[in-house]
Amino acid sequence: MASKKSPVDTAVAEQKPGWRSVLFQPKVITIIVVLSVLPLLQSLSRKSEQKLTTQPTYQVERSAITLADRPDYVPADLLDRTWQRAELPERFSILEPGLAEKLGRAFEQSPWVREVKRIQLAYPTTIEIELEYRQPVALVRSAEGFYPIDRDGILLPPSDFSASQLPRYPIVENVRTLPRGPAGVHWGDLAVWGAARLVDLLVPEGDTAKYWKKYDLASVRVYGEADLETCSIDHLHQISYRLITRGGSEVIWGIAPGVTDPTEPNAETKLKRLNLYYRDFGGLQSEQGPVEIDLRRWKDIARRPLQMPGETRTR
Structure with a gap:
């Protein structure tokens, strides 16, 4: 003959919800949905970024770059030399990830540049670079x-x-x-x-x-x-x-x-x-x-x- 559960056992059992009851709590559902959707959002973000990067609106020609306050003693073709030495493309996107860092490293290698002071990327296609130059004495x-x-x-x-x-x-x-x-x-x-x-x-x-x-x-x-x-x-x-x-x-x-x-x-x-x-x-x-x-x-x-x-x- 099966024994009956005591009121104490019944109370304990009611206080220990099973995995189904836990899983279907509203807060847990929200967390699971976010974790499930996160990879999708990241993928969509990357795809969106790639699409924006390739859009003509954000494409920049090398000639559009301005070197702020370049003194007369610095060669006029400094930009062209820097571009060729760093093997940078003639046309690129202003939305390219790490673009400012890439440009900074390229100009740091120039014997005429003492320091890269500022690189300003302005949408859609404006880039201004401020450099401290080495002055011949x-x-x-x-x-x-x-x-x-x-x-x-x-x-x-x-x-x-x-x-x-x-x-x-x-x-x-x-x-x-x-x-x-x-x-x-x-x-x-x-x-x-x-x-x-x-x-x-x-x-x-x-x-x-x-x-x-x-x-x-x-x-x-x-x-x-x-x-x-x-x-x-x-x-x-x-x-x-x-x-x-x-x-x-x-x-x-x-x-x-x-x-x-x-x-x-x-x-x-x-x-x-x-x-x-x-x-x-x-x-x-x-x-x-x-x-x-x-x-x-x-x-x-x-x-x-x-x-x-x-x-x-x-x-």
């Missing part, structure tokens, strides 16, 4: 020719400079090394870096009239070298610079700007002294000819006459 003269550099000693493409442009830039001479890499890479010799820093101080923001032309300067002469990868601060102290005027006078500058040495005034003090000398003597030449001016002394400026080429001194 000097030309390094060597037996192989002239090499343009920026203020950090980064080599710029020599093929982008013509003979007619040489007078526009200060010359760095007596460099013992050659570039150790392609354009866009540091020269590899910190003596070149120091020369670039000195020129940048004397030609602020590319203004040659303020100091360089005022003092009738012709070149920066380098004494010493220091490997970028192995040098120490002691090596930088062993590199010195002279400013050479068109008339043959020589200004002993000393160490590079930014390198500290307790035996020399800093770069700002030297520049002020050079300006005072120019004011007091009316130039960096004397009536008798070129002079040597030493800015490294703490208390005063030393100077002495220099012998002209081919001149013989009498005792």
Whole structure:
């Protein structure tokens, strides 16, 4: 004879719903529907994105891209070069996933670009790119020719400079090394870096009239070298610079700007002294000819006459 369930057993059984009752609760139904539909929604989203990407409305020609505020010293075909080097298509969709990142990486590889500042994609077909460019400050003269550099000693493409442009830039001479890499890479010799820093101080923001032309300067002469990868601060102290005027006078500058040495005034003090000398003597030449001016002394400026080429001194 089957036993009857007690009221307690009946109550417990009623409190433990079976899988059917759980499955058909409204909240659970909603969750299951969402989980079931999610892959479908993702698939539809991808298909919709693919359709939009291929629509003519969102297709962009390379020529529609604008490089904001490109200075005159940057080659006019920079966009074309960047496109060819990165092997990008001539026509593409502005809705292409990762487009901004792809463009940014392409321009970062250009030797003329210091930094990618902004890439603005505006619908339907407008792209504006803002870049910080490397500005040439000097030309390094060597037996192989002239090499343009920026203020950090980064080599710029020599093929982008013509003979007619040489007078526009200060010359760095007596460099013992050659570039150790392609354009866009540091020269590899910190003596070149120091020369670039000195020129940048004397030609602020590319203004040659303020100091360089005022003092009738012709070149920066380098004494010493220091490997970028192995040098120490002691090596930088062993590199010195002279400013050479068109008339043959020589200004002993000393160490590079930014390198500290307790035996020399800093770069700002030297520049002020050079300006005072120019004011007091009316130039960096004397009536008798070129002079040597030493800015490294703490208390005063030393100077002495220099012998002209081919001149013989009498005792």
